[in-house]
Amino acid sequence: MSLRIVVTVKYVPDATGDRHFADDLTVDRDDVDGLLSELDEYAVEQALQIAEDADDAEITVLTIGPEDAKDALRKALSMGADKAIHVEDDDLHGTDAIGTSLVLAKAIEKAGYDLVISGMASTDGTMGVVPALVAERLGVPQVTLLSEVSVEDGTVKGRRDGDSASEQLEASLPAVVSVTDQSGEARYPSFKGIMAAKKKPVTAWDLSDLDIEAEEVGLEGAYTVVDSAAERPARTAGTIVKDEGEGGKQLAEFLAGQKFI
Amino acid sequence: MAEVLVYVDHVDGAVRKPTLELLTLARRIGEPVAVALGAGAADTAAALAEHGATRVLTADAPEFADYLVVPKVDALQAAYESVSPAAVLIPSSAEGKEIAARLAVRIGSGIITDAVDLEAGDEGPVATQSVFAAAFSTKSRVSKGTPVITVKPNSAAVEAAPAAGAVEALSVTFSDQATGTKITSRTPRESTGRPELTEAAIVVSGGRGVNGAENFTIIEALADSLGAAVGASRAAVDAGWYPHSNQVGQTGKSVSPQLYIASGISGAIQHRAGMQTSKTIVAVNKDAEAPIFDLVDYGVVGDLFEVVPQLTEEIKTRKG
Ligand SMILES: Cc1cc2nc3c(=O)[nH]c(=O)nc-3n(C[C@H](O)[C@H](O)[C@H](O)COP(=O)(O)OP(=O)(O)OC[C@H]3O[C@@H](n4cnc5c(N)ncnc54)[C@H](O)[C@@H]3O)c2cc1C
Numbered sequence: 001m002s003l004r005i006v007v008t009v010k011y012v013p014d015a016t017g018d019r020h021f022a023d024d025l026t027v028d029r030d031d032v033d034g035l036l037s038e039l040d041e042y043a044v045e046q047a048l049q050i051a052e053d054a055d056d057a058e059i060t061v062l063t064i065g066p067e068d069a070k071d072a073l074r075k076a077l078s079m080g081a082d083k084a085i086h087v088e089d090d091d092l093h094g095t096d097a098i099g100t101s102l103v104l105a106k107a108i109e110k111a112g113y114d115l116v117i118s119g120m121a122s123t124d125g126t127m128g129v130v131p132a133l134v135a136e137r138l139g140v141p142q143v144t145l146l147s148e149v150s151v152e153d154g155t156v157k158g159r160r161d162g163d164s165a166s167e168q169l170e171a172s173l174p175a176v177v178s179v180t181d182q183s184g185e186a187r188y189p190s191f192k193g194i195m196a197a198k199k200k201p202v203t204a205w206d207l208s209d210l211d212i213e214a215e216e217v218g219l220e221g222a223y224t225v226v227d228s229a230a231e232r233p234a235r236t237a238g239t240i241v242k243d244e245g246e247g248g249k250q251l252a253e254f255l256a257g258q259k260f261i
Numbered sequence: 262m263a264e265v266l267v268y269v270d271h272v273d274g275a276v277r278k279p280t281l282e283l284l285t286l287a288r289r290i291g292e293p294v295a296v297a298l299g300a301g302a303a304d305t306a307a308a309l310a311e312h313g314a315t316r317v318l319t320a321d322a323p324e325f326a327d328y329l330v331v332p333k334v335d336a337l338q339a340a341y342e343s344v345s346p347a348a349v350l351i352p353s354s355a356e357g358k359e360i361a362a363r364l365a366v367r368i369g370s371g372i373i374t375d376a377v378d379l380e381a382g383d384e385g386p387v388a389t390q391s392v393f394a395a396a397f398s399t400k401s402r403v404s405k406g407t408p409v410i411t412v413k414p415n416s417a418a419v420e421a422a423p424a425a426g427a428v429e430a431l432s433v434t435f436s437d438q439a440t441g442t443k444i445t446s447r448t449p450r451e452s453t454g455r456p457e458l459t460e461a462a463i464v465v466s467g468g469r470g471v472n473g474a475e476n477f478t479i480i481e482a483l484a485d486s487l488g489a490a491v492g493a494s495r496a497a498v499d500a501g502w503y504p505h506s507n508q509v510g511q512t513g514k515s516v517s518p519q520l521y522i523a524s525g526i527s528g529a530i531q532h533r534a535g536m537q538t539s540k541t542i543v544a545v546n547k548d549a550e551a552p553i554f555d556l557v558d559y560g561v562v563g564d565l566f567e568v569v570p571q572l573t574e575e576i577k578t579r580k581g
C-alpha cells in the first residue's frame with residue numbers, strides 16, 4: 001500500500017522584508033512579499049527523500065492561508081510533491097495556533113495520511129507548537145524536532161537534539177513528524193519540476209468542507225488577543241571605532257566603564 | 262489568593278535558573294505551586310521553596326524518561342485538575358513549548374509562547390513578546406480558558422522569597438498516547454564547564470569570520486576571561502566549526518544576556534532574531550558596513566584576529 005505523506009507548509013512574509021502589523025494587529029501581508037517558509041522547505045525535502053526510499057509513496061502539501069498562499073504550494077510542487085490542498089476561507093483571517101491546528105487536523109484526516117511532516121517553526125509566528133498540537137488532535141505519536149529522520153516498515157525513527165541530550169526516537173505510523181534546518185539542505189526546483197508543477201492538482205477546501213464553524217477560527221475564535229504592538233525603539237547609536245592597533249584595549253576600556261570587567 | 266502552576270525544569274533535582282525566574286513572575290499573579298517530574302523531582306523542593314513555591318507537586322515514573330513529551334503533559338494536566346490554577350507557566354524550551362501546547366488544547370485554553378515579561382492585568386496576565394526578530398514588542402492575553410504561557414530565560418530577576426514549599430505526591434494516570442513515541446537512547450551533551458548559553462550573563466559569539474574550527478579557541482579564550490558562554494552563527498555551525506547546540510538565532514538559541522559580543526558575524530536578520538534583546542551589544546567586524554553595527558553599543562571595525570586576543574589580554578591584565 002502506498003505511503004501517504006502530508007506536508008504542512010506555511011506561506012509567510014519574507015523575513016528580510018520590513019514586516020509590520022495591520023490595524024487589527026494581525027500580521028500585515030500586503031506590504032511584504034510572501035514565500036514558502038524556508039523552514040518548511042526542509043519538511044518538503046525530507047518527505048521527498050522518504051518517498052524516494054519507499055516502494056510507493058504519495059506526497060500531498062497542505063497549506064492554510066490566503067489566495068497568495070498558492071505560491072507556497074507551487075514551490076513545494078515544483079520541488080517534487082505530487083499534489084496540493086489549499087484551505088482558504090475569509091473567516092480564517094486572524095486564526096491563532098490553536099485554531100490553525102484544528103483546521104490542519106481536520107484537513108489531514110480528510111486527505112488521509114500515514115505520515116505528517118511539518119517544519120520546526122514558522123518563520124513569522126516562530127511558535128514551534130503546531131506539530132505538537134496537530135499530533136494531540138489527531139491522537140497519533142509526535143516525533144518532533146528531528147535533525148535526522150527515516151521510515152521503514154511502518155516505523156518512523158529520528159534523532160532529536162535537545163537542550164541537554166541528543167535522543168533517538170521511534171514511533172509507529174501514523175505519526176506527526178517535524179524536522180529542523182539541520183535535517184539536510186532542501187533541493188532547488190529544477191526547470192522540469194517547475195513546468196511539471198503547473199499541471200499538478202491543487203484542491204481547494206473551505207471551512208464548510210471541513211465541518212468547521214466560522215466561530216471556531218479567525219480573530220473571533222482566537223484563544224488569545226494581542227492588545228498592542230509597538231515598534232521597538234531603535235537602539236541608540238553606539239560608538240564605532242576603527243582599529244588602529246589599540247582596538248582591543250579600547251573595547252576593554254568600554255567594557256570596564258560598563259562594569260563588565 | 263489564586264494559585265499559579267509553575268512547571269519545573271530540572272536535571273536530577275537541580276533546578277535550572279529559568280524556573281526560578283518563573284517563580285518571580287508567578288508571584289505577580291498569584292501563589293506559585295510548582296510541578297516537578299521525573300528522577301530527583303522531590304530534591305527540587307528546597308530551591309523552589311526558597312524562591313516562593315508554596316507547594317511542590319512531584320511525580321516520578323519511568324514513562325517520563327522513556328517516552329517523549331506526552332507523559333509530562335498527562336502529569337501537568339493532573340496537576341491542573343487538582344489545583345484549578347489561575348495560570349500555567351512553563352519555561353520556553355523546545356520541550357516546554359510542546360508540553361504547553363498540548364496541555365492548552367486539552368484544557369480548552371489559549372497559549373502564549375516566548376513571553377519576555379508578564380504582569381497581572383484586569384483581564385488576566387498580560388504577556389510581553391518580542392516579535393519579527395525583535396523589531397516589535399507586543400502585549401497579549403489569553404482570552405479563553407486558563408492562560409498557558411511559556412516564558413523565555415532571562416525574562417525576570419531571580420528573587421528569594423521563602424515559602425513553605427510543602428512536597429505533595431501527584432498522582433498521574435497516563436493516557437493512551439503517553440507511550441506513543443519511545444526514546445530508545447539518550448546521549449547527554451558533554452558539559453564544557455562554561456555557563457549555559459541561554460542563561461549566561463555574558464555571551465561571546467563567533468561567525469564565519471572566525472574562519473576555522475581551530476580558531477574558535479580565540480573566541481573561547483575571550484569567553485573564559487569574562488566567565489561567558491560561547492555562541493556561534495549558523496554559518497560557523499554549518500561549516501562544522503562549532504556545535505549546533507551553541508547556535509544563536511532563529512533556528513538556534515535565543516539569548517538575552519547583559520552583554521553580547523559578536524566577532525566575525527555580519528548580523529543577518531535570523532541571527533539578530535536570537536540576540537537583539539541583549540542589554541549591551543558589542544561587535545568586532547572588519548567590514549564597517551556590516552549590519553551588526555546598527556545594533557551595537559560599541560563596535561570595533563577591525564580584524565578579529567588582532568582585536569579579540571588583545572581584548573582578552575587586556576581583560577586578564579585588568580582582572581589581575
Ligand atoms: C530559515 C533560516 C534560519 C536561519 N537561522 C539562523 C540562526 O539561527 N542563526 C544564524 O546565525 N543564522 C541563521 N540563518 C543564516 C543567516 O541568514 C546568515 O546566513 C548567517 O547568520 C551568517 O553568519 P555569519 O554572520 O557568521 O556569516 P557572514 O554573513 O558571512 O558574515 C561574516 C562576517 O565576518 C566578517 N569577517 C570576516 N573575516 C573577519 C575578520 N578576520 N575579522 C573580523 N571580521 C571578519 C565579515 O566582514 C562578515 O561581516 C538562517 C537563515 C535562514 C534562511
Ligand SMILES: Nc1ncnc2c1ncn2[C@@H]1O[C@H](COP(=O)(O)O)[C@@H](O)[C@H]1O
Pocket residue numbers: 008009010011037039040043062063064065097100104117118119120121122123125126127128129130131
Ligand atoms: N497556516 C499553516 N498552514 C500549513 N501549515 C502550517 C501553518 N501554520 C503552521 N504550519 C506548520 O506548522 C509548523 C510550525 O509552525 P508554528 O507552530 O506556527 O511555528 C510549520 O513549519 C508548518 O509546517
